[in-house]
Each structure stands twice: as structure tokens, then as C-alpha cells.
Amino acid sequence: MSGTRDALWRALQEVKDPEIPTVSLVDLGMIHRLQVAGDRVTVEILPTFVGCPALEIIRRDVRERLLRVDGVADVSVKFVYHPPWTTERITEEGRKQLASFGIAPPRDPGNHPLDIVPPCPYCGAEGGEIHNLFGPTACRSIFYCRRCRQPFEGMKPV
Numbered sequence: 215m216s217g218t219r220d221a222l223w224r225a226l227q228e229v230k231d232p233e234i235p236t237v238s239l240v241d242l243g244m245i246h247r248l249q250v251a252g253d254r255v256t257v258e259i260l261p262t263f264v265g266c267p268a269l270e271i272i273r274r275d276v277r278e279r280l281l282r283v284d285g286v287a288d289v290s291v292k293f294v295y296h297p298p299w300t301t302e303r304i305t306e307e308g309r310k311q312l313a314s315f316g317i318a319p320p321r322d323p324g325n326h327p328l329d330i331v332p333p334c335p336y337c338g339a340e341g342g343e344i345h346n347l348f349g350p351t352a353c354r355s356i357f358y359c360r361r362c363r364q365p366f367e368g369m370k371p372v
């Protein structure tokens with residue numbers, strides 16, 4: 215079944231975050247475990263934020279995509295909260311994709327424990343302001359860059 219596992223991971227790479235359509239769930243670090251038993255697949259997903267409203271969309275998208283993989287008859291998607299998802303799980307590729315969508319990737323909280331404002335995704339300037347901690351979704355905040363004088367979105371570090 216190793217061929218199937220590879221095909222499943224490739225298929226998961228095509229499933230994007232419903233709110234950030236440039237970034238796959240894999241690159242967001244949301245796929246905790248993929249189990250294959252015969253023709254049944256179980257995917258354990260770590261929700262990025264508890265209560266993020268996109269969870270049911272994610273469940274549907276993952277199911278629909280994996281059911282198209284050869285040899286898969288049934289897909290079950292479970293949301294698990296242990297271990298908790300953290301922004302450190304986002305891959306290097308995922309951070310690039312976030313920035314290309316105009317969302318500043320979360321900064322490493324280890325280096326900047328008090329500063330949650332990420333560098334500006336447009337000009338790279340540090341020291342932006344918090345404009346609105348609660349952005350268009352619970353997962354994102356709006357910041358304001360003092361250098362290029364425009365607002366930008368960032369993911370809250372968790």
C-alpha cells in the first residue's frame with residue numbers, strides 16, 4: 215500500500231486552506247496522521263484554531279479529494295487537538311505561500327516573545343502596529359506597516 219500512501223499525500227498537497235487558497239493543509243502542518251487500512255483511509259487533522267469556522271469545509275474537501283485516489287473506498291476525517299497545532303508546524307514552503315498571499319507568516323515566538331507583529335510581507339519592515347487583533351477570520355489579525363504605510367494581514371502566533 216506504499217504507493218497509495220504516496221498518492222494520498224500528493225492528493226492532500228492539493229487541498230488548500232479554504233481561507234488562504236495558496237497554502238495546502240500539508241504545508242500548514244495540519245495533517246497529524248494518515249492511516250490506511252485496506253481501502254479505508256483515516257486522516258487526523260490538527261485544526262489551526264479552535265472554532266475556526268472552516269473546519270467543515272476542510273473535512274469535505276479532504277474527503278472529496280482523497281476519495282478520488284485509486285483504491286480508496288472510504289475516508290474519515292478526524293479533528294484532533296493533541297498535540298495542539300502551533301504556528302511552528304508551518305513548513306518553509308507554507309510560509310512562502312502565506313507571504314505570497316499577502317499574509318505575514320507568524321514569527322517564531324521563541325525569538326520575539328513580546329512582539330506579535332510579524333515583519334511586513336510587502337517591504338519586510340519590522341515594528342508595525344497592531345491595527346485590529348481580530349481580522350477577517352479568528353485566525354488572522356490586521357497590522358499596519360509604518361514604512362510602506364499599508365495594512366497587512368498576519369497569522370496570530372500560537
Ligand SMILES: [Zn+2]
Nearest residue numbers: 334337359362
Ligand atoms: Zn511595509
